[in-house]
Amino acid sequence: MTTVLVINAGSSSVKFQVVDPATGEARTKGEVERVDEDGYDAALRSVTEQVEDAPDLLAVGHRVVHGGSAFTRPTVLDDGVVDELERTSELAPLHNPAAVAGIRAARAAYPGLPHVAVFDTGFFADLPAEAATYAIDRDLAQRARLRRYGAHGTSHAFVSRAAASFLGRDVTDVDQIVLHLGNGASAAAIRGGRPVDTSMGLTPLEGLVMGTRAGDLDPGLVLHLLHDGRSVAEVDELLNHRSGLLGLAGVSDFRDLLERRAAGDAAAGLAFDVYVHRLRKYVGAYLAVLGGADVVTFTGGVGEHAPLVRAAALTGLARLGIEVEPARNDAEADGPRIISPDGAPTTVLVVPTDEEWEIAREVVATLERPPGSGPTG
Template identity: 60%
Template sequence: MPAFVLVLNAGSSTLKYQVVDPASGTASVRGAIERIGGPDVRDHAAALDTMQGDLADHGITAAHLVAVGHRVVHGGPRLVAPTVVDDDVLAEIEDLARLAPLHNPPAAAGIRTARDHFPDVPQVAVFDTAYFAGLPAAAATYAVDRELAARESIRRYGAHGISHQYVAGAAADLLGRPVTELDQVVLHLGNGASAAAIRGGRPVDTSMGLTPLEGLVMGTRGGDLDPGVLLHLLRHGGLDVDGLEDLLHHRSGIVGLTGLADFRDLISAVETGDPTARTAYGIYCHRLRKYVGAYLAVLGGADAVVFTAGVGEHSARLRTDALSGLDRLGIVVDDERNRAPSTAARVVSIDASPTAVLVVPTNEELAIARQVAALLT
């Protein structure tokens, strides 16, 4: 019988799940429950009831599971590897909500509920920040009061590490080279977005920081911002701390600039000539190009620039526009390859491009399942 891992990704209003065989890489069951908190799905416990019904319909019971693996965004300074969840670990995940207020609370709710639903199955947390725990001090350290930073555990933690690590390995497979021999710039572009500079399979810099707010322009988050803007809004803009948090998490980025919540809608508006959409798109591409250039400098050049996640995998126009003008840095996209419809991992640069441009679909569920299986064996 295959040793299945049930992988859960719990959000505030959604629960995504897959039953994964880490050995074969196949997912026998996958699904998503939405609108948690509404009249049909009251809470995460009700969501797991619905999920268990779906698993039963596919012949999957607790007896088929070696573990339940949970994606958790922030592990802080201590949780830097896949970890079997006990009461102390769960309490620490909940406490780290101060650094990931949108992500850690629903993850903790999902873990708590899964422990009730699968009391005899190990619960394992896999952390998005863990991949970046070994960042060089020059990249991880903020230039603020040293004693204050140490007391408050202030450093660059990064995020999307599960995806960055998986994609870096898959990119190496695509190129037929060991990941330890490659320098890569990986761009995880979804509603949340981050860049990572990866040398020999290990990250040396990443765009997200203490929290998932720093770095690239995202769906509802603006990324890099002069901290003086926040001081100005506190003193003169009528916003308190809660108002700033709402602004930074929900009313910035593409939504803040245009009111559009879907990147596909942004592209459509750009193509119809909407000036507001064009400005927002230009900001998005400009920030992305800046990070690519910065990370090429950090790495001293790269073997590959890799696009992944929903926007990165599916927007050919973005890949072209974000990398335009980088020919002198050895990056040349092949327009025909780039626009050819495909869902497979592929090269979209010209053969003569010194730096390959790749599109590599991410698979965080498989990555989590494999990390869980490795921990338990």
């Protein structure tokens, strides 16, 4: 059985899985925690020790959040590609620097294997121009490559295909809204298997309310803070690390938020209301973009495990054909499942995501691509 080692290097941890790309079976998986900026070499040594019983490794796949305009498809890594990835770090400051450090360490740990980067932005590389384009000076936007790149693309790709398969339909025949809700959160409108809009933008700051990120806000707020004497670094810290649920309620983990809300904490209650209001607004917007949806799918840690969020986010949408059946929604279950009433015009699903399996499949497809079939980026 040929397997792929999938590595997701974060700012303080390295998650890994040895995945069978044909079935999605994880032969080995784990996480090395408390990794600092200089500790990725040691972390990868720990990974190699834990996967040493996997002699059939075909390749190493790396999750990279942002590929910028240079990388729009999975890419075989070499020194030049890694250097270019390092230059895109400002577009995903919470994620890309760690990914690059992890890639360098992994290439040293596994020098005899091909390494492939799979980008969260790749699924959204061919967004329609009207969705990808910001209404700013055209020449500046083209020079600086300012556009909507999106994120969580590996999850949106996997889940949209899995949702269609679960319903016994071809993905090309399904119009759907996918809500990936975790510490980071994003929405996507997907027509026939291809995205036509998504909530994250140039960076992962835009869109839904997240654990530490505000999502949509008036750009004038940023200008106001700068004119008021805050430095760029201070504003960056605020928007990436001290906003969202943390900024509103003092906690970034949704489980903690729900506990505080249940105990009567007013700040947690308001944060919950802001969160679900933003979700509902995006669902409504994407219904308009798609001209109606066959499916609305929840995924990610919050989307899969917080029935209260699912119910609240879709409250009041019955006239649009979207409802949640309380008993189905509240039932504890694993795997894909329907949570809408029988006969509802729009099917509401919960579908667990599997980004590692998606990455493993993308790695194999990339390595099997015929030479000369097109650019790697």
